Amino acid sequence: MKEGPDIAQIGSLIGDPARANILTALMGGRALTATELAAAAGVTLQTASAHLAKLEAGGLLTQRKQGRHRYFTLADDRVGKLLEGIMGFAASRGHLRHRPGPKEPALRKARICYDHLAGDYGVRMLDSLIEAGSISVMGEGLSLTPGGEKHLGSIGIDVSGLRSSRRPLCRSCLDWSERRAHLAGSLGKALLSNFFDKGWARRTENSRSIFFTPEGERRFLALFPLELGEDIEQPQLDDTP
Amino acid sequence: MKEGPDIAQIGSLIGDPARANILTALMGGRALTATELAAAAGVTLQTASAHLAKLEAGGLLTQRKQGRHRYFTLADDRVGKLLEGIMGFAASRGHLRHRPGPKEPALRKARICYDHLAGDYGVRMLDSLIEAGSISVMGEGLSLTPGGEKHLGSIGIDVSGLRSSRRPLCRSCLDWSERRAHLAGSLGKALLSNFFDKGWARRTENSRSIFFTPEGERRFLALFPLELGEDIEQPQLDDTP
DNA sequence: GAGATGGTTCGGTTACGATCGAAGTATGAA
């Protein structure tokens, strides 16, 4: 009966609402202080501190002392992938938050998924890259074509530099809001950084959603066109338990 | 702060030790009764009943009444994939069970992962299929080559029949013990069934581990050879009957 | 029908863990 790894431990780590809020906040990709995380979780600093200690002991988080601040981040991208996987599953079972809140639409449009672009725009970008022949699909996997390397090089992505990292270049990541794949991996990260650098988009405070400037949005949509037309059906998440 | 799907709910479902044991037991792929699951979880029938109700309400389980029995199974293979993902993560962080127990080696050698073969043998099978050119890899994805279809057809796998199902033919599934991919999807399922049908292997009671007969083992190893040599640690004598 | 087996519901107990106030430590600023 008692076999294999202990999923209950990490399940219970994620299972507490306050800790889940902390992890969700850190899915934004940037390092946050204990105070910020306490606010995000809706608990006092003492409580948050206890939670952070547990999460760190569990290997989900790492902290970095900097002066009198302690910055927390997800331990690595495997944690991000794990969480996004659980989010996708939760969304598919209708485990949505009770009050969808006003930020929900912005989240669905464009958000950060640990370090790359997700949401409607993330899915569109990958779809467009595939249509253009820049990325080829094989089962669940993705790979960059020579043409794609050239194409992305022309907009300022140094693909050969990315290859030298140990991290996979292309990975697909299942999007919980769209229920379709978007682009992760070092290439996904590089593309999002590129948008930030160009001033097309920026992060928003206290949210995973990404804000596109009007000009940036225009350019993004032009760079990643879709043949099919944009009004594809949105697969609905049914929310009955 | 409160954004996205509610990961805490499913986290807490998995986070309880009794429920985690139930889910782990069901990863064996076959339907189990409430009484069996109570024994697997180490709790009384009443307690197990309450847990099963929660898991079902959470969409992780389905039950099927048959006579005076109630058979529970994982709701679908997405649940299996989710759990295997969490197991892989837990194993990578060293969240192993306290007492590794005598069954551990057998589990690492060959076990069932919802409905397909995992463990050392599962990884070997996929590696061999790739070496033989039967399956091609593209990033994280897998696809069956024409040659592979012929090859598998010769050992009794009806690939074209499998294609008609909605389920993907080839999927890679990360193995928590080997930390490498093994073959999932309808093809993975069909291969394992094939081994059972031929009498090469059988399930063991109360465990996810798979027992190979001496003859079956010989044939399996011959069918899925590895170039690299097999002498690199052929560990694990199994202790189960 | 009676009896046995499989499973659920109810009620009450118990234990664990989330929470916060208050006090304590570390780092930076004045």
Add this chain to the structure above:
DNA sequence: TTCATACTTCGATCGTAACCGAACCATCTC
């Protein structure tokens, strides 16, 4: 030095949920 900020540790409270005994419902066998 003194004060302020950032965070941790301690101690106590409190709620919730896991747990089991007992009773209850359902299905099969005889």
